Amino acid sequence: MKIAIRYYTRSGNTERLANAIAEELGVTAEDVTVPLDEKTDVLFLGSSVYAGGVDKSVKEFIETNKENIGEIVNISTAALVRSTYKKVKKLAEKYGVKMAEEEFHCRGAFAIFHKGRPNEKDLDDVKAFAKKYIEEKTEKTE
Numbered sequence: 001m002k003i004a005i006r007y008y009t010r011s012g013n014t015e016r017l018a019n020a021i022a023e024e025l026g027v028t029a030e031d032v033t034v035p036l037d038e039k040t041d042v043l044f045l046g047s048s049v050y051a052g053g054v055d056k057s058v059k060e061f062i063e064t065n066k067e068n069i070g071e072i073v074n075i076s077t078a079a080l081v082r083s084t085y086k087k088v089k090k091l092a093e094k095y096g097v098k099m100a101e102e103e104f105h106c107r108g109a110f111a112i113f114h115k116g117r118p119n120e121k122d123l124d125d126v127k128a129f130a131k132k133y134i135e136e137k138t139e140k141t142e
């Protein structure tokens with residue numbers, strides 16, 4: 001199964017989740033400026049919220065790479081909102097890309113709020129999430 005990891009980050013919070021998944025699955029995590037050079041079955045896509053929206057480079061990434069994305073598994077951090085899932089799903093639908101129902105979200109540090117997040121537990125949790133997701137997907141396709 002071909003797996004890829006991409007993220008958009010401003011202060012490093014979402015990148016830390018992406019790197020934890022990379023460590024767990026043995027796949028390199030890159031930011032969204034790095035295109036997918038081949039068809040991937042599962043794309044872990046990390047994003048976060050800035051003034052209520054996801055950065056436009058996430059949209060551009062999905063649009064540019066749509067032919068190579070089997071499905072998006074949403075990964076996100078934010079200070080207040082519960083997830084970027086709905087926003088990213090809307091983009092995925094716009095470009096005809098499948099969006100997995102499962103997702104991972106945790107708090108991300110912002111100014112004086114949620115200092116240290118994602119923390120070690122968050123990183124362990126995202127690793128466990130990614131491992132389980134891939135294991136279950138592998139079972140289904142065998």
Ligand SMILES: Cc1cc2nc3c(=O)[nH]c(=O)nc-3n(C[C@H](O)[C@H](O)[C@H](O)COP(=O)(O)O)c2cc1C
Pocket residue numbers: 008009010011012013014015047048049050051052053077078079080081107108109110
């Ligand atoms: C300019 C700016 C605007 C933000 N706006 C929101 C917001 O509207 N809602 C929210 O929940 N978090 C907001 N945040 C917090 C970020 O979503 C949070 O810190 C996230 O973990 C940042 O991820 P990153 O370090 O990967 O960029 C904002 C952060 C910044 C820097």
